[in-house]
Amino acid sequence: MADHSKTDLLQLIKRIGAFLSTKILKIFDTQDFRYVWAIAGFAVAVIFTWRAIRTTPSGSQRRQPKRQPPSSSTSGFSNNPNDDHLLPSEDLRTESVIDGSFQPGNVKLTLGQIVRQRLSDGRKVTCRLLGVILEENTPEELQAANKATVKSSVLEVLSEITKHSDLYLMERVLDDESENKVLTALEDAGIFTSGGLVKDKVLFCSTENGRMSFVRQLEPDWHIDSNPEITSQLARFIRHQLHISAKKQQFASNVHSSSSLEQFFAV
Incomplete structure (x- = not known):
């Protein structure tokens, strides 16, 4: 994408150069200096356009922020960053086989x-x-x-x-x-x-x-x-x-x- 933009810009500059050459010759032939101000304004516009293109980051897609996996020190949650849903430890305990009490927390069923x-x-x-x-x-x-x-x-x-x-x-x-x-x-x-x-x-x-x-x-x-x-x-x-x-x-x-x-x- 960046190489293609530079190629287009070079072609544009070449066209501008040919245009300026024609106008300068016309100025000297007619001695009409109104064309000088027009050419100067056009040149300023080209310069600002060139600077804007150079400061634009390559590629049109935004960089996605990296997904941070949950800390392994947080008990009761999955350590897999690809999990869509993280189950708290309380839900995991309710799925355990009944043995009279649960660990940790010593949660008892009625x-x-x-x-x-x-x-x-x-x-x-x-x-x-x-x-x-x-x-x-x-x-x-x-x-x-x-x-x-x-x-x-x-x-x-x-x-x-x-x-x-x-x-x-x-x-x-x-x-x-x-x-x-x-x-x-x-x-x-x-x-x-x-x-x-x-x-x-x-x-x-x-x-x-x-x-x-x-x-x-x-x-x-x-x-x-x-x-x-x-x-x-x-x-x-x-x-x-x-x-x-x-x-x-x-x-x-x-x-x-x-x-x-x-x-x-x-x-």
Whole structure:
């Protein structure tokens, strides 16, 4: 661009020289000195034009200021200068896996937030009673007991589950008396009044196959059980399962294990 401008200017000067030569000859022939002032003014204009061209920087584009990358000492922001959006460390912490607390800052989630994230916002949950919610572990133990006993440690977790999911409880019982013991224990524990659980969502059957049939018909997002055989058989049909047991056992990849319900949702 600069070389082309200089070439044009040289051609212009040559034309001006030829013009001046003609006019000077005419001045001497006619002795009309008005042409002298015209030529002088024209020469001044050419000089100023030449100086303006020389002081103009080469190229027509403006130089773009260099983009300064963020300082590496600023915590919580990306060090890549090409990032369009820089995420603060608080946003990065919320995407971390729940482990009870976050570092740095020791930011803790509430139990309700942990329940929602652990269940992946599952809208329907089925759960057996014996060994998970009740202290009794077998139908025979429930039948022999004077009354059923609800684990106090699971009450808060159950309350949070019913706030975010449609919860169904189920169990195999040996007689009607055992069924009444369970309903009375749940009612005394305040489970029917503190959350969204109602008595119609507590289901009873006389066989383990009947309980497994309940689960398949309800098609929950999560099923919680303590019977390893049922957990294994339902793994093909239920998206997520939680197996409650003190013993470590191998299940399908969609089955989680924990020693207790409250431990799985531990804050």
